[in-house]
Amino acid sequence: MTGTIIENLSGRKLAVLMTFLLLCQITCFLIGGLVAPTPANANSILGTVCQDTSTVKNDTTKWFYNRGRGSCKSINLEDLHQDISEADIVFAFQMPIPRDSNTLDYSRWQQNLIGVLQFEIKYHSQMEVKPRSVVTIDARLAYQNKGDPEDEWKLYTQSIEKRHLDCYIHNDEYLYNCSAIPLFELGSLYHDFYLLNVRLPVDTPDMNTNIGHLQDLWLTVIHQNGGFTMVWVSLKTVFFPCIIAILVWFWRRIHMLQRKPVLLEKMLLCLGLALCLLNMPLEYLTLHFDLPFMLLLGDIRQGVFYAMLFSFWLIFAGEHMLIQDISAQSSLKQYWRHLSAVAMGCISLFIFDMCERGVQLRNPFYSIWVTDIGTNLALTFIILAGISTGVYFLFLCYMVWQVFKNISNKRQTLPTMCSVRRLHYEGIIYRFKFLMLATLLCAALTVIGFILGQVAEGQWKWDENIEIEYTSAFFTGVYGMWNIYIFALLVLYAPSHKRWAVTENTSDTQNLSEEIEFNGIPSETSSEISSLTSYIRKVNID
Amino acid sequence: MASSSVFRFLILLAALVWIVATEDGRRRREPWTNGSWFTMGLVEFEKWSNQTELFSDKSRMCSRIRGLTPGQRRVCRRHKDHMPAVAVGVKNGITECQHQFRDRRWNCTVTTDDTVFGPLTFIASRETAFTHAITAAGVSLSVSRACRDGRLASCGCSRAARPRNLHNEWVWGGCGDNLEYGYKFTEGFVDIRERERKVKRGSREQGRQLMNRHNNEAGRRAVIKKSRVTCKCHGVSGSCSLITCWQQLASLREIGDYLRDKYDGATEVKVSRRGKLRLSNPHYSLPTAQDLVYLEDSPNYCVKNSSLGSLGTTGRVCNRTSAGIDGCALLCCGRGYNTKRTTVRERCGCKFHWCCHVRCNTCVKTTEIYTCK
Structure with missing residues (x-):
């Protein structure tokens, strides 16, 4: 008779293991809170208004910047210039901006770059800016590397984009309050310096007419912090060999058995493989190669992992359903209804991601939210994913509820058994519930941490000098938690090799007596995942 | 001998007084x-x-x-x-x-x-x-x-x-x-x-x-x-x-x-x-x-x-209809106001064209200007 390790583990060993895992968890949290900086940082850059004196405006070799040799002639937009046309005006953003009299450059550890535009529009009572007016932006992005001549910028990408400009005003203010416009997302920060040139063309009579008296253009660039990437990649580097080792150990243990692996063991293996994929420290490659698809790949890796985790929970609950007729080997086909909810959600999110970040591989300025069709399409996929998640959780809750109902039903028959066996069964039920509790705890902690993070970010103020980086702690904490959770699952749900007959050396004398009782049960030869199911069957036979 | 020492003392005193005076003056100035x-x-x-x-x-x-x-x-x-x-x-x-x-x-x-x-x-x-x-x-x-x-x-x-x-x-x-x-x-x-x-x-x-x-x-x-x-x-x-x-x-x-x-x-x-x-x-x-x-x-x-740096409100433009601080009653401190009728030309109906042009019409308006007595 074989069970899983969790059933054969003594209470003390379980406690030691749990304490160890808890310590690992706390370490992960503290690393994020005390070592890592905030995950990302934003810098605001005020656009320099350059005057383009050339006659050919479509020349992409001509760049405008405000620092270094060949910098442009800047003008002040507050005064009106009657002699200048809109095609002559270029907003130049040179990033990163220098600090402490030093020229800074982007490091590849900073991973990605997101640009957000903000318009500062002066209020005039006679020319009001309507909400949701469309602004057309001619954006060109160039790059330069250390060692290049100061006036040599190479074209990275260019595009003419439309964006919605949402401005409103409270009675008699001086400036409109305009919403930020997401402009670009670079999946890789391969080069050292970047330069963005923005023009607001008026090619047709109704283009850029309702944008009012634009005074300033701000660009906020968000990059991941190098320190956070380092801590993150180090965590992955530590977790990756661990998960590989545990997976190898788990698979060897299953192969040493006489029987074929059951569904739950296969699911555990798949879950482990998904975690492997998530833990693979691919970020090292970005330090040497230009890999703009890293953002998309990161999304896919997380998606695969969560899909596997959700499917595992369903099947875990299903396999412990205790509704008998388990003569046949259970297979994935039994769960197709439940799993289709997971698949549906994942596929919709994947399509949405491909439409947004997939297209951004070709054009970093692309946004699906600009056109009405795009917005509807994106919303459709997001709502579909939301519905699937709702359906999934309904299924899961129903199944868990059924498991608990079955357990409490069977428990009523417990007092009729002899005391040794009863203690053993109670222990099994306790441990099963313990793991359910652990899952719930992990899920609840993730959700609570996430909500707290949102609240904390919403009330963000710089002068509250907090030493602990909450957001980083949340990320490393949650990441570590799910890793440890899966490590624990793989270890505790691996088949036990402890033969009941040869457990003389164990300190637990109860096991010995139980083993004798168990030997008389005829159903033991069938393959089973846990002795809980065997116990149910035995009760049926009784 | 005595007269020269008295003379020296006087010079010293004068210098001291001068220094103190200039010091005072400097302080008042800045x-x-x-x-x-x-x-x-x-x-x-x-x-x-x-x-x-x-x-x-x-x-x-x-x-x-x-x-x-x-x-x-x-x-x-x-x-x-x-x-x-x-x-x-x-x-x-x-x-x-x-x-x-x-x-x-x-x-x-x-x-x-x-x-x-x-x-x-x-x-x-x-x-x-x-x-x-x-x-x-x-x-x-x-x-x-x-x-x-x-x-x-x-x-x-x-x-x-x-x-x-x-x-x-x-x-x-x-x-x-x-x-x-x-x-x-x-x-x-x-x-x-x-x-x-x-x-x-x-x-x-x-x-x-x-x-x-x-x-x-x-x-x-x-x-x-x-x-x-x-x-x-x-x-x-x-x-x-x-x-x-x-x-x-x-x-x-x-x-x-x-x-x-x-x-x-x-x-x-x-x-x-x-x-x-x-x-x-x-x-x-x-x-x-x-x-x-x-x-x-x-x-x-x-x-x-x-001496206090107050310019007074005489000659300031006030708002006749307002009951607030900009109203003639308060701004003129009860001294009353003068009324003057003028015609002003001002820009109205402006339309702004990105980037640099504002097209306006000119309106002629007759207004009354009230100034404090």
Whole structure:
């Protein structure tokens, strides 16, 4: 008779293991809170208004910047210039901006770059800016590397984009309050310096007419912090060999058995493989190669992992359903209804991601939210994913509820058994519930941490000098938690090799007596995942 | 022998008297606690900034700016390139002050001498409190803005005063917000005036120093208070699992509106013997760091009094229909008003064309202008 390790583990060993895992968890949290900086940082850059004196405006070799040799002639937009046309005006953003009299450059550890535009529009009572007016932006992005001549910028990408400009005003203010416009997302920060040139063309009579008296253009660039990437990649580097080792150990243990692996063991293996994929420290490659698809790949890796985790929970609950007729080997086909909810959600999110970040591989300025069709399409996929998640959780809750109902039903028959066996069964039920509790705890902690993070970010103020980086702690904490959770699952749900007959050396004398009782049960030869199911069957036979 | 020694003594005495007299005169001309550094707002830095050698180490720009104390000169020498931004900040502050007080009896009039606001700066009144707050706010805002342009290369990076290895710090944790830098620089540059001179504890001068520091702080805090936090979600698939927020600078108009409310609710304080500011009336509520405080009552701005710096309201334009402070009854202090009918041509129905053209119609309007007697 074989069970899983969790059933054969003594209470003390379980406690030691749990304490160890808890310590690992706390370490992960503290690393994020005390070592890592905030995950990302934003810098605001005020656009320099350059005057383009050339006659050919479509020349992409001509760049405008405000620092270094060949910098442009800047003008002040507050005064009106009657002699200048809109095609002559270029907003130049040179990033990163220098600090402490030093020229800074982007490091590849900073991973990605997101640009957000903000318009500062002066209020005039006679020319009001309507909400949701469309602004057309001619954006060109160039790059330069250390060692290049100061006036040599190479074209990275260019595009003419439309964006919605949402401005409103409270009675008699001086400036409109305009919403930020997401402009670009670079999946890789391969080069050292970047330069963005923005023009607001008026090619047709109704283009850029309702944008009012634009005074300033701000660009906020968000990059991941190098320190956070380092801590993150180090965590992955530590977790990756661990998960590989545990997976190898788990698979060897299953192969040493006489029987074929059951569904739950296969699911555990798949879950482990998904975690492997998530833990693979691919970020090292970005330090040497230009890999703009890293953002998309990161999304896919997380998606695969969560899909596997959700499917595992369903099947875990299903396999412990205790509704008998388990003569046949259970297979994935039994769960197709439940799993289709997971698949549906994942596929919709994947399509949405491909439409947004997939297209951004070709054009970093692309946004699906600009056109009405795009917005509807994106919303459709997001709502579909939301519905699937709702359906999934309904299924899961129903199944868990059924498991608990079955357990409490069977428990009523417990007092009729002899005391040794009863203690053993109670222990099994306790441990099963313990793991359910652990899952719930992990899920609840993730959700609570996430909500707290949102609240904390919403009330963000710089002068509250907090030493602990909450957001980083949340990320490393949650990441570590799910890793440890899966490590624990793989270890505790691996088949036990402890033969009941040869457990003389164990300190637990109860096991010995139980083993004798168990030997008389005829159903033991069938393959089973846990002795809980065997116990149910035995009760049926009784 | 005796006569020569008496003569020597007389000369010595005369010299002493002269020294004391000139010392007195100097002090009257440039006391420590007046707002004379506001002259920076009147300096035409645009003309200076064409000279590239202006910010070089050898440039004597800082000694050319009048009204700076020795401590401020030190800061100036260390951050020469910040000075145009400071000047713009002071200038914007003064303009904003004039906008906020355009309808009041005191309308933030600027004199041409070194004191900028005239003899009014010697009175620790509400109005002085406001001028300190608005200029501090203007400088703080202007420095923050100049940093974000990227042309002011010496702006700080992190919370630490000067990181040991800037490049590593930047890669590790990025650079902090410039709003913070503007706040800190202004604190260092403006408040140093009130700190560098030791005065008798509990004296009027110390009270003035404390008041100025409090009001400067209120101005700087107003910049932060009115800045808007904008956030961007950029987590998995663009979800809000990861949010980054930043401070968006407010316009000086919003800050001015906020500070004028603070001016209306300013608290009168007195200086205690221990050298702390105390409420003059214990029934008032305690002022916070965002509130303005003053020590002395304002002079009567209704009548012209050149020794106090009051110009009087004679000749000011008032609003006949308003019952508020800009109404003729209040603004003219009950002296009545003159009515004048004029025809004005003004632009109306304007349409703005990006980037640089405004097309307007001209309207002819007949209006009545009321001026105080």
